[in-house]
Structure formats: C-alpha cells, structure tokens
Amino acid sequence: MAGRIRHPIDVKALEQYLSQHVPEIKVPLEVKQFGFGQSNPTYQLTSADKKRYVMRKKPPGKLLSKSAHKVEREHRIIAALGPTDVPVPKAYCLCEDESIIGTPFYVMEFLDGRIFEDLSVPNVSAEERTSLWRAAVQTLARFHSVDFRKVGLESFGKSNGFYDRQLATWQQICIAQSKAVDVDTKEPVGQIPHFDDILQFFADKTLQPQQRATLIHGDYKIDNLVFHKTEPRVIGILDWEMSTIGHPLSDLANLLTPFYTHKASRSYNRSADAFLPGATPGLPTPDIILSWYMETAGWDPRPEMHWALAFGVFRYSAISQGIAARYATRQASSAEAQTYAQAFKPMGEVAWSLVEQEKAKYKTARGGVAAKL
16 A cells, blocks of 8 residues: 655654654664555655554645644544544654654554445445444444543534534635636536525524534544454544544534435445445444444434534535536646536535425424424
8 A cells, every 4th residue: 555655755854853752663764655645645664673653744835724734633632542442543753843854744553454445345244344334333432422621632622613613614615616717618616506595504503403512533434444454343543634622423424424425426436326225235224323323422313413414415515516616727637536526516416405304304393393382
C-alpha cells in the first residue's frame, strides 16, 4: 500500500527530531508514502529494527482552508482515547515546529490489519460479514460512550447546537457552490433539489433530535476502520480530522447512508447495489445495526434516526455539489470527479424523499394526539 514519495520531506531532519523526542523509534528510517490519506499526506516509516510507524502531516504550500488538515486535532483525540477501550493507534509525538519537515506532523503506531475499501465487505463469508459489521457498530457505541470531559477533551468542540451549526454552515456553502459556472458551458452548477424546503424542515426546532453531546468521528464508516487480520474485531479507527463534540446520530447516519442511497450512488459506487435488501448475504439491515448500537450504547436512537438520516444524505448531496463546483471550474478535472459531480441532484432527491417521510410521520403522530384530545 505504501510506495513512492509524492510529497518529499527532509528525512534527515525527521530522523534527528525522532532521535531526540522518540528514541524508541530507531534511525535510520525507510520512508514510503501511502496512496490514501490524500487530505493529509501519510507516510510509512520503517525503523532500523524493522518496526513500522505512520506519520501524518499537513500538505505543503498555502492551505485553502484554515479549518482543514488539522493534524494537531487528530493527534489530540487519538492521544486522549489511548487509555480508553476505543481502539486507536498509539500516538508517539506531535511536532508543530514547521522548520523540521516544512509542516506540522505527528507519528503514530502502524496497525497491521485489514481495511475494506468496499463498504459491503466482499470476499468473506456471510457469517464473518455480519460479525465485522457488528464489531464496527459496537466500536462506535463504545466511542460515543466516552465522557469527553474525563479524557481532557471538554474544549474539543461545543456541547450544544450541533445540527443548527451544521445547517448554517452547509446553507452558506451550498449557496456559494451553486453559483460556480462551468468553464465550457457557462452554465451554473445549480442548487440541490428542494433546497429551501429541506432547509426549512431541518430548521424546525420541534422536529430536531433532542440534545445529546458526545465525541463524534465525523466520517465513521467501514473503510475508516482497521480490522484484525483474522478476527472480526476493530483494532483501530483512522482519519480523525473531522472529529469534534457533536450529536452521536450524525456518526450513525454516516454509517447507515449506503443502505438508503444505493440508487443515487450507482454512477460512482460500483458496490451500491450490494446494499439492496437481501442482495448481500450476511449484510445486516439498518434495524439490526441500530439494535446492536442500542445494546452497547445504552440508549435508543431509533425514534430520531430518520431525521438524522435525512440530514446525513443532504450533507452527502452538498459534498457532491462541491465536487461539481470544483469540476465546473476545472479545479477537479478527472473523469472520476465528473462522475461524482453528477450525483448531487439524485442524492438531493433522496434527501427530500426522507424529509417527506419524516414530515408524514410527524403529521400522523400529531393527528393522533389531536384525535385523543
């Protein structure tokens, strides 16, 4: 998985720093770069005694977003979670001195296990597929059960108003993205279908999930987990750059999204149809996933899950619209980017369908109360 270095670093300076601050990492180092970790360049370090480590750094050059590429944030949460029962790589050091290799970086443990890039988990038995998904869900529930105050992360984010802040952020982003004009056709990207009505629904305080505050991963899904080589258990959670304090339903919605968006994601996701009901032996249903979560977390997410799913799919639509905006301005020009870009309107229709279902459920419930009165 690790190969040629696409973002060169000063290996000698890195070796000198590690010799001083992490003497257990023996130099000289063999350095390779992973193909994944595109947001933050990720390297495999092999020490003189053949032990492997992972280094994550910020990209070189001027960053477009001050809030992105927060390797300091990643290091902070995995270091805090180290003493808990949440499986994370061991954190060895954080270096914020840009003079060493040009950007801040941190070094963590290399986890030798399995990563399933296909979320349907192919090439295993039905029984193991079920067990792997159960392990992913139980790991998420244990993570959400960590008291962020007791692990020194009380300042890691705001403990209330998560969905209101998300809504305000994505509203602003979507409006800007919709105005991006295609270089060739001169046509604007356009807005997500039913955008105003969707926003109005999510802004209704009477319909929003009740307030909960836990640590959240921000992009919790099967391909961000490392599983044991032979056992169906999670040995590490990766890619923490979007972690914060937020609503646990958001992580659950992210994990469940493939079950609701298979039709809209077919254009870019070859395994989308694997999530059709009954298509993949051993793949659990959303109801089973929620029951596993409830057993470990100790609270029932089901009454509010549909609202969170609708918001999660809307967020995916907004992300796809962003790819469409970058493709329009040719900041992302690959065929793959074009394929992803075409998904934002079908994904928006799925979000609207989920919103309509939730609105209908609310009307039915309200009608029932009125009838009793």
